[in-house]
Amino acid sequence: MTERPRVELTETAASLLRRLSLTHGPLMFHQSGGCCDGSAPMCFPRGEFRTGASDILLEDLRVEGLAETVPFWMSRSQYELWSHTRLIVDVVEGRGSGFSLEAPEGVRFLIRSRLVNADEA
Structure with a gap:
């Protein structure tokens, strides 16, 4: 079995990342194991959120139209559960209450997930 899950983006999420990168430059995601919006993926300008030993880099997401990948970090405790x-990063209407870059857009990133089957492991 692979040590890390595969992270994907919906086209809606990729489109939003392209728009956000025009304003904020290179981006990154972090998903903590906290409650409320802490369990949602948060998008930051790359390097603005400091990762540490309690975080795992799950994937460097490739987004068509962006020169740089978008790293997706998750807290180790959240990773153990998932x-x-x-993981599928999507976008839904409505503002989250966090500091994620998409908040002023009236939307928020959301994680959808599905179990990995034996062929994917």
Whole structure:
């Protein structure tokens, strides 16, 4: 079994990342194991959120139209709970209450997931 789940973007999420990168430059995601919006993926200008030993880099997401990848970090404790899933970053209407870059757009990033089957492991 792979040590990290595969992270994907919906086209809606990729489109929003392209727009956000025009204003903010290179981007990154971090998903903590906190409650409320802490369990949602938060998008920051790359380097503005400091990762540490309690975080795992799950994937460097490639987004068509962006020169740089978008790293997706997750807290180790959250990863332990979700290591058997495929994570899908999507966008829904409504503002989250966090500091994620998309908040002023009236939308928020959201994680959808599905179990990884034996062929994908």
